[in-house]
Amino acid sequence: MASRNGNNVSSGGPSRVVCVTGAGGFIGTWLVKELLLRGYHVNGTVRNPESNAHLKELEGAAERLTLYKADIRDHENIRNAFRGCEGVFHVAAPVIDDKAVVSLAIEGTRNIINAAADVGARRVVLTSSIGAIHMNPKRSPDTVVDENCWSDVDYCEKTKNYYSMSKTIEEMAAIVEAKARGIELAIVIPAITTGPMLQPRLNSGLMHILRYIVGEKTNLPNAVTGYVDVKDVAQAHILVYENPNASGRYFCVERVIHRAELVDMLDELLPEKNIKARIKNNIKEKIKPYKFSNQRLKDLGLEFTPLKKSLYETVKKFEERGFLSLPKDMDFQKLIRASL
Numbered sequence: 450m451a452s453r454n455g456n457n458v459s460s461g462g463p464s465r466v467v468c469v470t471g472a473g474g475f476i477g478t479w480l481v482k483e484l485l486l487r488g489y490h491v492n493g494t495v496r497n498p499e500s501n502a503h504l505k506e507l508e509g510a511a512e513r514l515t516l517y518k519a520d521i522r523d524h525e526n527i528r529n530a531f532r533g534c535e536g537v538f539h540v541a542a543p544v545i546d547d548k549a550v551v552s553l554a555i556e557g558t559r560n561i562i563n564a565a566a567d568v569g570a571r572r573v574v575l576t577s578s579i580g581a582i583h584m585n586p587k588r589s590p591d592t593v594v595d596e597n598c599w600s601d602v603d604y605c606e607k608t609k610n611y612y613s614m615s616k617t618i619e620e621m622a623a624i625v626e627a628k629a630r631g632i633e634l635a636i637v638i639p640a641i642t643t644g645p646m647l648q649p650r651l652n653s654g655l656m657h658i659l660r661y662i663v664g665e666k667t668n669l670p671n672a673v674t675g676y677v678d679v680k681d682v683a684q685a686h687i688l689v690y691e692n693p694n695a696s697g698r699y700f701c702v703e704r705v706i707h708r709a710e711l712v713d714m715l716d717e718l719l720p721e722k723n724i725k726a727r728i729k730n731n732i733k734e735k736i737k738p739y740k741f742s743n744q745r746l747k748d749l750g751l752e753f754t755p756l757k758k759s760l761y762e763t764v765k766k767f768e769e770r771g772f773l774s775l776p777k778d779m780d781f782q783k784l785i786r787a788s789l
């Protein structure tokens with residue numbers, strides 16, 4: 450089983466080579482770190498090697514990490530990065546609500562699966578998103594949200610949730626393509642991911658937290674969503690990769706809460722910030738968190754980190770990086786690394 454401290458390299462084995470696309474992002478960096486600790490040789494794809502120097506600081510990177518410059522749509526460079534790999538973790542995706550992400554993510558994912566099949570890789574693990582599961586207004590309140598649930602693509606488009614739309618169609622395209630090419634596919638579906646960032650720039654999920662802390666966001670939507678820790682997301686990828694019977698979708702979520710509860714937790718962690726006092730709460734009747742199941746990953750041995758602990762580690766890292774004292778009127782988009 451995947452070990453949190455990384456000491457167990459026996460099942461990973463020192464000679465196994467895998468590739469991680471989007472190696473330098475929030476989830477990608479944690480996945481590369483855990484794979485290196487387990488003894489894997491890792492090929493990582495990045496678009497800009499200069500802005501991903503942090504990967505070279507990871508334990509084992511000097512001996513077992515090779516970076517390749519590649520866009521997910523670039524067949525030749527991707528194939529080059531995959532050569533000699535028995536498995537591919539396709540983590541890279543533009544995390545932006547822009548219509549253009551839909552075709553980009555689908556083209557990229559088809560390319561990744563075909564390149565993996567071309568070089569003879571055995572298995573692809575795709576990183577999807579809760580956005581591919583929970584955006585469905587027709588779901589009954591009694592539904593237990595799990596791997597059987599799919600977001601409604603038309604609803605995503607109508608409500609301009611292009612990121613969720615892209616992740617839903619991306620998954621569907623991956624399933625079709627993997628079947629056509631005879632390659633194994635397992636899909637990890639993380640909720641909003643929290644925890645300590647290792648990469649230099651923020652991603653959209655962490656920005657969602659930071660905006661409340663610095664006071665840039667003061668409105669409280671009557672909304673619920675799921676959260677999970679980044680180390681658990683990395684472990685989930687490794688578990689579905691290493692378990693020969695793992696296949697299909699795996700919902701990776703620790704809990705589902707109302708936004709007001711998230712604000713309460715942040716307020717408790719950082720009382721000096723007066724987060725709650727700044728929030729405009731006009732909600733008359735809070736919608737209830739939906740029921741969910743993360744049993745498939747628990748059955749593979751994953752023990753989920755409680756959200757409170759994960760938020761504590763998120764905030765500690767923000768503090769170290771000086772993000773907690775950022776002025777609320779700055780251009781926060783500039784801090785996000787995402788681009789098409």
Ligand SMILES: NC(=O)c1ccc[n+]([C@@H]2O[C@H](COP(=O)([O-])OP(=O)(O)OC[C@H]3O[C@@H](n4cnc5c(N)ncnc54)[C@H](OP(=O)(O)O)[C@@H]3O)[C@@H](O)[C@H]2O)c1
Nearest residue numbers: 471474475476496520521541542543578639641642652654
């Ligand atoms: N964090 C969350 O809350 C969360 C939740 C659910 C699912 N996910 C999924 O997790 C994955 C990683 O997201 P993240 O949160 O770690 O975000 P991130 O830090 O923004 O990482 C995204 C990565 O994708 C790469 N990328 C984007 N477009 C690309 C392209 N056209 N070609 C090659 N690489 C490209 C980025 O490379 P550059 O460095 O060159 O920009 C970056 O390394 C995504 O698939 C996302 O949908 C994230």
